[in-house]
Amino acid sequence: MNPENKKKIKHLGRLSRSRGGDIAMILFLTSFTLLMMLPLIYAVCMSLKPSSELWRFPPRILVVNPTLKNYRDLFTLMSDTWVPMIRYIFNTLFITVVGTVGHITLASMAAYPLSKYKFPGSKAIFLIIRTSLMFSGAVLAIPNYLIMNALHLIDSYLALILPAFSSTLGLYLMKQFMDQMVPMSLLESADLDGASEWLKFSKIVMPLVKPATATLLILETQRLWTTGATPYIYSEEKKTLSYALSQITTSGIARAGVGAAIQIVMLLVPLLVFIVSQSNVIETMSTSGIKE
Amino acid sequence: MAANVKLGKTSGSVTYDNLTLKERMRKDLNWTWREMKKNKSKYLFIAPYCVLFLIFTVCPVIISMFFSLTDFNMLEKPNFVGFNNYYRMFMQDDLFIKALGNTIMFAMITGPGGYIISLVMAWFLNELPRAVRVILTVLLYAPSLAGGMTPIFKVFFSSDAQGYLNAWLLDWGFINTRIKWLENENYVVPIIIGVVLWGSLGTSFLSFIGGLQGIGREYYEAAAMDGIRNRWQELWYVTLPLMKPQLLFGAVMSITGAFNIGSVISGLAGNPSVNYSAHTIMQHLEDYGTTRYEMGYSSSIATMLFLLMIFLNQFIQKCINKVGE
Numbered sequence: 001m002n003p004e005n006k007k008k009i010k011h012l013g014r015l016s017r018s019r020g021g022d023i024a025m026i027l028f029l030t031s032f033t034l035l036m037m038l039p040l041i042y043a044v045c046m047s048l049k050p051s052s053e054l055w056r057f058p059p060r061i062l063v064v065n066p067t068l069k070n071y072r073d074l075f076t077l078m079s080d081t082w083v084p085m086i087r088y089i090f091n092t093l094f095i096t097v098v099g100t101v102g103h104i105t106l107a108s109m110a111a112y113p114l115s116k117y118k119f120p121g122s123k124a125i126f127l128i129i130r131t132s133l134m135f136s137g138a139v140l141a142i143p144n145y146l147i148m149n150a151l152h153l154i155d156s157y158l159a160l161i162l163p164a165f166s167s168t169l170g171l172y173l174m175k176q177f178m179d180q181m182v183p184m185s186l187l188e189s190a191d192l193d194g195a196s197e198w199l200k201f202s203k204i205v206m207p208l209v210k211p212a213t214a215t216l217l218i219l220e221t222q223r224l225w226t227t228g229a230t231p232y233i234y235s236e237e238k239k240t241l242s243y244a245l246s247q248i249t250t251s252g253i254a255r256a257g258v259g260a261a262i263q264i265v266m267l268l269v270p271l272l273v274f275i276v277s278q279s280n281v282i283e284t285m286s287t288s289g290i291k292e
Numbered sequence: 293m294a295a296n297v298k299l300g301k302t303s304g305s306v307t308y309d310n311l312t313l314k315e316r317m318r319k320d321l322n323w324t325w326r327e328m329k330k331n332k333s334k335y336l337f338i339a340p341y342c343v344l345f346l347i348f349t350v351c352p353v354i355i356s357m358f359f360s361l362t363d364f365n366m367l368e369k370p371n372f373v374g375f376n377n378y379y380r381m382f383m384q385d386d387l388f389i390k391a392l393g394n395t396i397m398f399a400m401i402t403g404p405g406g407y408i409i410s411l412v413m414a415w416f417l418n419e420l421p422r423a424v425r426v427i428l429t430v431l432l433y434a435p436s437l438a439g440g441m442t443p444i445f446k447v448f449f450s451s452d453a454q455g456y457l458n459a460w461l462l463d464w465g466f467i468n469t470r471i472k473w474l475e476n477e478n479y480v481v482p483i484i485i486g487v488v489l490w491g492s493l494g495t496s497f498l499s500f501i502g503g504l505q506g507i508g509r510e511y512y513e514a515a516a517m518d519g520i521r522n523r524w525q526e527l528w529y530v531t532l533p534l535m536k537p538q539l540l541f542g543a544v545m546s547i548t549g550a551f552n553i554g555s556v557i558s559g560l561a562g563n564p565s566v567n568y569s570a571h572t573i574m575q576h577l578e579d580y581g582t583t584r585y586e587m588g589y590s591s592s593i594a595t596m597l598f599l600l601m602i603f604l605n606q607f608i609q610k611c612i613n614k615v616g617e
Contacts, residue, residue: 025416032413033431036493039444040435058459110341119331120324125338129345134548134601135353138577139594142366142587143355147347166344172544173499176537181506197333211502219495222437267438271430274437278426 046260047071054257070257074265077248077258083237085244092241095157096224099164103220104213106165111174112201116187126175133168141231148232159232164224170216177212178205214277222270242266360592366585377592387568388576388593395551395572395597401485403550406492407542413493414500415527429501436494442559445487449473449560477569480561484570487560488553495549496542503538507531533616543608547601554578573597 041061046054048066078085113119114126144163145154153159182205190200206213228242245262248255311319328335360377362370381388413432417425435441448456451472458470473479507530515530532539554574557563561570563578573593581590 022419025419029416029420029428033428036432036435036490039441040438042444043438055454057453058463059454059456061456106341106344110338113331113334113337117331117334119334120327122334125342128350130544131602131605132345132349132353133544134551134605135356135598136552136574136577136594138554138574139356139359139581139587139591140352143352143359144348146355147351151347162344163348166341166348168345168349169495171341171345172541176499176541177502177506179537180503180535197337201337211505215498215502218437219498222439226439263438263440267434270437271434274433275426275430278429 043260043263047257047264049257051257070261071265073255074248074258074261078244081244083239083244085241087237088239088241088244091157091238092225092227095160095164095227095240096221098157099161099224100217100220102161102165103167103170104216107167107170107216108174108206108209108213109201111171111178112205114171115175115178116182116184116205129168130172133172145231154232155234155238157238160224160227160230164220167220167223170220173216173219174209174212177209181208181212210280214280217277218270218274221273225270226266356591357595359588360595362588364588364591366587370588373588377589378596380589381592381596387571388573390568391571391573391576394570395574398485398488398553398572399547399550402488402492402553403546405485405489406549407496407546409489409492410494410497410542411500411539414497414504415531417501418504432493433498436491441491442487442556445483446474446560449483451475474561475566477567480565480570484553484557484560488556491556492549494545496545499538499541499545500535503535504531507534529616536612536615539612539615540609543612544605547605547608551597551601 038061045061045063047070048063048068050065050067050069053060053064081088114122148154148159153162186204186208187200190204195203226242227240228246229239233239245266248258248262359370361372361374363373363376364370417428417432420428447454450456451458451470451474453459455470455473457473458467461467462470471479473483511530511534512526515526520526520529552574554572554577557565557570557572557575558578563575564571565575573596577590577593577597580586580593
């Protein structure tokens with residue numbers, strides 16, 4: 001560990017942080033992380049294995065002679081589809097970007113008054129939203145289809161985007177973080193200066209809840225990016241990347257290596273979003289000192 | 293519902309003595325209307341979300357609850373059958389009772405287990421310097437990002453020629469014949485619990501990490517001056533109370549997760565599992581909904597599960613509100 005980090009630990013050490021405790025913790029974290037990563041390491045190695053190693057006995061997790069053949073095969077298969085692969089990629093990108101941005105915007109806007117103010121119906125509305133999280137989605141397919149059909153949304157991007165806008169998770173998450181991170185006193189002093197609701201929302205609330213936005217960004221990107229086959233979309237040219245790739249995997253057990261390659265390729269975009277959002281979250285909020 | 297909320301709140305300037313019920317209601321309504329007008333901008337803020345939420349979440353849930361009172365089979369027009377489905381569930385369906393027991397057993401272990409793992413890991417990570425913390429967070433959450441890890445565990449425990457665990461045990465001479473890990477009642481349940489716990493660093497974990505980042509350093513400094521001595525006291529009296537909103541959020545997530553572990557079970561043990569040893573309400577629901585097309589009955593199972601989770605959530609929210617006392 002370099003001296004700068006040591007200094008940081010010392011600075012972080014608020015009270016009774018022993019060096020022994022720190023070392024034990026680092027050892028524990030390393031082994032725990034390895035355990036967690038094992039299936040992912042397996043998938044990465046699997047995608048790099050030549051076919052001779054795929055069927056080896058006894059099997060090994062790590063790859064001996066890594067090859068990019070599985071990835072080359074994947075791209076050959078991808079360039080061979082009836083609808084050009086770029087169309088699937090566009091569909092998924094479009095749904096993910098519009099759905100995520102829209103959801104974060106609408107959910108934050110709704111969470112702000114529900115978290116910070118009391119007005120007729122506010123408690124009941126939040127209770128309904130929170131409770132609805134617990135209804136099992138498994139039986140909602142048919143009611144959802146009936147509604148999409150009634151609204152003439154079948155076979156349009158909107159059938160995937162509009163429900164994403166109003167997904168429950170984001171509102172609940174944003175509301176809880178606003179409860180914690182936005183001091184009422186700041187909003188009151190803004191009121192004295194005659195700030196409008198929109199100004200308070202965009203200039204005070206949103207900058208304060210950056211960790212929440214970062215969390216929601218990754219959760220929603222991940223969810224929408226992996227959207228697969230749905231009953232609402234039947235035109236082949238409107239289907240998603242995840243659906244198209246799953247068609248490749250299901251066609252044969254001999255494609256285990258290609259299947260792993262697909263998993264890794266699909267992981268890249270959410271992983272990138274996650275890394276960028278995590279490293280941009282500000283360490284601690286400088287204003288939290290005036291919380292009441 | 294709105295009127296009820298109001299009755300509790302109305303106090304102060306409004307007095308109820310010597311008023312008939314009608315006049316009271318009119319006063320309440322007037323008060324509500326004035327409050328609503330005063331908060332016009334707030335309604336504008338929540339309107340776009342709430343309209344979409346009503347259409348795409350509340351309506352489907354209500355339709356599904358209505359189906360639970362019918363014999364809907366996806367082909368014929370549904371007939372209203374009252375509470376027959378619920379009667380059948382508890383009186384005639386032994387498998388449902390077994391599934392209920394299994395669900396509660398799985399939920400009692402994986403719910404609190406996963407919750408504690410997420411919280412402890414988030415807390416550990418928060419003690420680390422920023423760069424290390426970001427790297428470890430990414431590494432720990434990456435498997436959740438990749439999703440669909442169940443097939444990999446299935447290969448690992450599989451009893452066919454490709455099963456990793458059996459192959460290693462055979463190779464090292466511990467066993468002579470392959471063990472049917474996923475087809476044996478005694479092994480399959482612990483394996484499922486292990487895999488579910490392995491995957492518990494998900495949504496709650498991320499929200500805990502975010503919540504810890506929102507606690508300013510000055511709270512700890514102040515606490516140290518107030519005589520907080522060690523990490524544990526600091527955790528209980530400073531950290532946890534300050535991240536109560538995230539703790540409540542994580543609890544709801546854990547409950548939903550713990551009661552909905554159907555896909556991991558079906559992925560590892562199949563549906564139905566051997567002797568129904570890992571049969572949960574989700575398996576039961578999937579069986580009736582997608583295999584037998586008994587949509588009415590499966591909707592009533594979903595409604596029952598919903599009520600169970602609401603009840604548990606009330607209880608857990610009460611417990612969490614005691615944190616730091």
